[in-house]
Amino acid sequence: MTEYAAYSRGAEGAFARRGTGGHAAPPPSPNLALHPVMDLETGTVVAVSAPAPAGRVTDLESDVDRAILAANATTQRETLLPLHVALRAATLTDDRGIDRLHQTFMSMGRRPSGVIISVSGLFAGMPPQEAVARLGRLRATGYLIAIERAADLPARFLAEVAPSVLALDPELARRASADPRRAALVDALVSLGRRTGGHVLAPGVVHDEQLVKLRGLGVRLAQGPLLAAPDWRPGMPVTVRLGPRETDRLGPRVTEFMLPAAVMADTVTADEVFSAFNAEPTTTSVVLVDPAQRPRYTVDRTRFLLKLAGAYGHALHSHKPAARLADQPRPVPRTVPAIAALRAAGDDTSRVYDDLVVVDEVGRCLGIVRVGDLIRSLSALERRTAS
Secondary structure (H helix, E strand, C coil): CCCECCHHHHHHHCCCECCCCCCCCCCCCCCCCCEEEEECCCCEEEEEEECCCCCCCCCHHHHHHHHHHHHHHHHHCCCCCCEEEEEEHHHHHCHHHHHHHHHHHHHCCCCHHHEEEEEECCCCCCCHHHHHHHHHHHHHHCCEEEECCHHHCCHHHHHHHCCCEEECCHHHHHHCCCCHHHHHHHHHHHHHHHHHCCEEEECCCCCHHHHHHHHHCCCCEECCCCCCCCCCCCCCCCCCCCCCCCCCCCCCEHHHHCECCCEEECCCEHHHHHHHHHHCCCCCEEEEECCCCCEEEEEEHHHHHHHHHCCCHHHHHCCCEHHHHCECCCEEECCCEHHHHHHHHCCCHHHCCCCEEEECCCCCEEEEECHHHHHHHHHHHHHHHHC
16 A cells, blocks of 8 residues: 655645655536535535536546545635535545645645545445555545445444445435335434444435435435525525424434534634635634644634624734634533533533534544534423423
8 A cells, every 4th residue: 555654744744645746636617516415403504515427437537636626616615614525436546646635625725624525436346444444544634434325335344434424325315215124224324323423414305205204214414406406506595494303312422413613724814714704604613723633722603703893803803813812622522422512511601602622532623513402402302201
């Protein structure tokens, strides 16, 4: 396997392969389709998906170019929503191409924790252990991993990879709403994801009944024609009618409520954070991280905008580090129960409703949890338990 340089330059150097030459990124495509990924718990957009176009891609470089086009399209629209891009498993063996993709993301200001790499075609000529190793390398650098057609893969492999997103194929997502056998398969993936820190994504949702059934099975993420018009772009509103769940689980972990974080470097200016909040009205906070993806500060939307709106606020702060207007992060380990995270939120009475930052075992930012989501879900659970 290719030897990678150590983390001497932090996350930016994680894919700095020794001896790799430069490669110009392709020009952006204004016609590239973008679709929202919806969180069915909160009804908000949590990522922007650039789906793979129809047709067979045989060139590994073309696969990487397609992902770069998606990044270009979202960068032009100045969205901080995480980017969901598709790669074939075979492309993971192209070390030079993966390095080029990583460097392009970084040059655009796309940190690894703000990119979901969705991998398809696993086991097609690649030994399982090699796939685990290559996916693990991406995740170690900070990328979120999604597995396409997760139901077609061995459960042991999925448990070892522990992806952030387990994507159903559109046919399974469609038939699970009416076929008990396929519903059981979706339920099994939801259970696996709950224990490994991942969420199930249902693509191609077209009917309200389908959406309600999938949500009742525990599916957390969805995308499809029902959720947004074909001309949707980041920042456009999305309205989804969410009914009550059919079933609820006791003792959920905090990761069950985790959302992708809006992440920026801890050196950005207040004006850059201001632009990020303006671009995404649903963003409640920005996490400022160091080069190793560890949270250094959190910027609460309401307090930040109030400070800038004050007398001479913009003139005083806009060109200075955003960290001056930020707070210390409130990290919670990804393994803690949601009720424990809620209690931790109450420790600081002045910041009860600030977003919590979910971190992994080495302190890297995995996402955020909105305290309001915890309160609503746990209160509903308590009422049902009492009745």
